[in-house]
Amino acid sequence: MVFHNKFCLLLLIMVILSSCSIGQKNSSAKQSAEQLIRFVETGDTTLLAGLFTDSVLNLMTVEAMLDTRQDFVHSFGKLQSVDAPEFPTDSTANIVLRYEEMSLLTSLEFDSIGKIRFLSIQPEPVKLTGSESDIKLTDISDFREFREAFSADSQYVRLISILSPT
Amino acid sequence: MCRKRGFSAISSVTRAVKSNSLREYIVWLPMLKSDNRDAAVEASAEFEDSRIRYMWDEDKIIGEKFSQTLKLDRTAWDVYLLYNKGSVWKKDEPTVPDFWMHQLGGLEDIAPTLDSVVLRWKVEEAIASK
Numbered sequence: 001m002v003f004h005n006k007f008c009l010l011l012l013i014m015v016i017l018s019s020c021s022i023g024q025k026n027s028s029a030k031q032s033a034e035q036l037i038r039f040v041e042t043g044d045t046t047l048l049a050g051l052f053t054d055s056v057l058n059l060m061t062v063e064a065m066l067d068t069r070q071d072f073v074h075s076f077g078k079l080q081s082v083d084a085p086e087f088p089t090d091s092t093a094n095i096v097l098r099y100e101e102m103s104l105l106t107s108l109e110f111d112s113i114g115k116i117r118f119l120s121i122q123p124e125p126v127k128l129t130g131s132e133s134d135i136k137l138t139d140i141s142d143f144r145e146f147r148e149a150f151s152a153d154s155q156y157v158r159l160i161s162i163l164s165p166t
Numbered sequence: 167m168c169r170k171r172g173f174s175a176i177s178s179v180t181r182a183v184k185s186n187s188l189r190e191y192i193v194w195l196p197m198l199k200s201d202n203r204d205a206a207v208e209a210s211a212e213f214e215d216s217r218i219r220y221m222w223d224e225d226k227i228i229g230e231k232f233s234q235t236l237k238l239d240r241t242a243w244d245v246y247l248l249y250n251k252g253s254v255w256k257k258d259e260p261t262v263p264d265f266w267m268h269q270l271g272g273l274e275d276i277a278p279t280l281d282s283v284v285l286r287w288k289v290e291e292a293i294a295s296k
Contacts, residue, residue, distance in 0.1 A: 080186070101185050103216070123184065137207050140193070140223045143231055143258060149191070149219065151254045156189040157292040160247040160263075161176050162229055163192065165209040166200040 028114020033085040033093045036108070036116070040082060040097060043069060053117040076102040097121075172244055172269055175282035177213045182286050187251070187293045190218040195229045195243050235260045236276075244269040246280060250292050264292065 032051045039048050048062050073079065077100025085093045095106040102123060109118035140146055150158060173192075180190060194206035203222050210220040223229060232242035247263040255261055265288045267280045278284065 098186060100187065103186050136220065137194075137203070137210055138219060138221045139203075140221050140227055141225075143227050146191075146193075146221070146228055147255050147258075147260070150249075150260075153189045154252055154254050156187055157251055157289060158249045158253070159176075159179075159188065159190045159289060160232075160249070161172065161190070161192045162223075162232065162243045162245050162247075163172050163194060163209075164197040164201050164243060165194040165205040166198055 029087075029091070029093065029110040030085075030114075032110060032114050032116055033095065033108060036106075037082050037085070037095060039065075040069060041079065051116050052119075053111055053115045056116060056119065072097075072099065072104070076100060076104075172246070172280060173209065173213070175280055175285065176246065178282050179286045179289060180213070180215050180218065183289050183293070185290075185293050186217070188217055188289060190215075191221060192218060193221045193223050193228045195223050195226050195241070197229075197241070197243050231259055235262055236266070238270075238273070240270075244280075246285060248285070248288055248292060250295065 035047050035051055038044060043066065045062050045066055048065060049057060079097065079099055081098045083096040083098070085095045087093050091110050093108045093110070095108070097104045097106060104121050104123060107118075107120045107122075108116050111117045138145075138149075150160075176190070176192065180188075192210070194201070194209065196202060203224070206220070206222045221228075226241055229241040229243050232238075232245065232247065233240065236242055236245070246267045248265040249261075250264045253261065253264070266277050267285055268277055269280050
């Protein structure tokens with residue numbers, strides 16, 4: 001399966017530079033993330049090679065990245081949206097790619113000058129447990145709120161479960 | 167008993183259906199003495215998925231609305247309601263679901279009892295339909 005092979009290859013792109021000191025989050029890392037998103041959205045490879053370290057490019061060429069982009073569309077449907085990148089640390093970023101049939105979590109690590117030295121792509125994880133503070137619980141005070149939420153999602157299949165919490 | 171079995175079934179369906187074309191609403195109602203908002207928060211923390219919204223219906227507004235829609239003689243709870251793409255509620259009450267299941271006694275002739283395998287199949291069928 002094409003996707004499986006590409007997926008494994010992406011997971012193999014793990015270059016650990018143990019002696020490298022990571023600089024502070026800088027505009028270069030942010031620009032790299034934004035240019036990678038541009039590539040995902042448009043397929044524009046003009047600046048792609050410059051986003052990655054040589055170690056990554058030795059493992060996966062620009063042409064292979066373009067093929068992978070096309071495989072994702074083929075496997076998961078049209079790209080619907082890309083979430084704004086989150087930077088959990090100064091040297092890492094997470095980007096969620098939302099396709100019609102699957103959301104993919106792209107994890108990046110940057111070197112000291114903002115080039116991508118690590119990249120992995122995997123299905124957006126389903127958290128089986130979470131801290132209570134992470135959970136958003138909406139209080140329903142009238143039916144109109146619920147109806148509006150339901151209608152706003154009209155392009156989706158919707159499943160409503162009404163349950164006792166204990 | 168109800169929440170454990172029903173919530174477990176819904177969680178398994180959600181895990182199995184990977185499509186981003188699904189959205190879920192899990193509405194907690196205070197049906198038992200032990201039910202309250204804190205319990206709803208605790209229950210919601212047991213399974214998280216970006217496609218799910220958790221809601222607390224203190225006054226059973228949703229339960230009563232669906233009781234009318236499904237023509238039940240009691241508050242609607244332990245019910246699982248599937249709507250196809252494009253369904254909208256224009257009036258002040260929900261329309262009849264395209265498919266639904268339940269865990270309530272005495273309703274076997276009206277709708278099937280909850281079965282996670284069947285529900286998953288129905289959800290996937292709805293997603294596949296254009």
